Amino acid sequence: MVAVICEFNPFHNGHRYILNKARELTGEPVLAIMSGSFTQRGEAAVCSKFERAKTALQNGADLVVELPAVYAVACAQRFAAGGVNIAKAFGARYLAFGCESDDLTALTQAADALKNPAVNAEIALLMKSGAYYPQAVEQAVRGVCGESAADVLKSPNNILAVEYLRALGGSQIKPLAVKRVAAAHDSEETGGEYASASKIRAMLRRGEDVSAFVPAVPKEITYPQLLERAVLFRLRSMTADDFAALPEVGEGLENRLLAAVRQQNSLEEIISAVKTKRYTHARLRRIFCCAALDITEELQRKTASYARVLGFTDEGAGLLKNCACEVVTSVSKLMKSGGENAVLLRCDVLATDLSALAYKRVKSCSADYLTKILRENRAK
DSSP, X not given: OEEEXXXXXXXXXXXXXXXXXXXXHHOOOEEEEEEOSBOTTSXXXXXXXXXXXXXXXXXXXXXXXXXXXXXXXXXXXXXXXXXXXXXXHTTOSEEEEEESOOOHHHHHHHHXXXXXXXXHHHHHHHHHTTOOHHHHHHHHHHHHHOHHHHHGGGSHHHHHHHHHHHHHTTSSOEEEEEEOOSSOTTOSOEETTEXXXXXXXXXXXXXXXXXXXXXXXXSSOBOGGGGHHHHHHXXXXXXXXXXXXXXXXXXXXXXXXXXXXXXOSSHHHHHXXXXXXXXXXXXXXHHHHHHHTTOOHHHHTSOOOEEEXXXXXXXXXXXXXXXXXXXXXXXXXXXXXXXXXXXXXXXHHHHHHHXXXXXXXXXXXXXXXXXXXXXXXXXX
């Protein structure tokens, strides 16, 4: 099979292109390892994970499993590693990913560069001087390894591709870089039937028609600002030690966070008070998200050994038979059994229940317990 680690936030025509291209190039069924109710931006996904999974199954995916929330809201390295571990458990032969460059040689050079001790030492020095992390990485790689390895690190999707390659190291899974078509990551521009996910989200939340860019328009969407008071309440209930236990918090950041939370009255005000070149907007958003979901550094370091199934096609059903980790088709059953997987799955359930508050019409709790696994009989 060919695995794709994804968010589909929302599922758009570019995603359909990547799934179908992955199948075309490999002749293999497609496994989508998809973020659930929250994404790496530290925000609730724009629509339900069940709706996104259904659209994916109708447009190229054969099996959709959930990327555990502990990895879905993590930095790029942990996001990639969490997804790759699931791909390995399913015995995937390929990992396909969309990026601005399909030059696998340059991407591999960049991945190798980040293993270079001299590069990492230079990154550390640049960070100490207050450099913005992505720029520090690019500058360090350019100085030690040259222009070609550094150039690919200018794009967010290429950076994630590099992390996939690092996570694949030593495995039998072959990387498959699929060049993005038309709209670039986070671009405001559109090209024919293609637009970036961020552009589509903005259009949806303004009530604009996005039907030209998506195979199915989401029925109901989230509005991140509706979660602000719930997240603020959580932040105001925390101590410095609580903040210190979160992922990506260290070197005294917990004290800056605590002071800002006590003095400011909105998430944007807190971010403005704390943000530096080192503590980026995206990093702080992820920290707030982890606080709301009770995701600690200790939890994020754990290796999930389960695959929560969201849906499958007839062909995808057969992919479940050879999975080396626990296949979760009943959330209730796993939660009752206890153990490490139940601890991690609890974060997925909490994420869905929290995201239910982000709709204009608040959703009920327990969707993870009550929603049936999707089965699509997609025409061949």
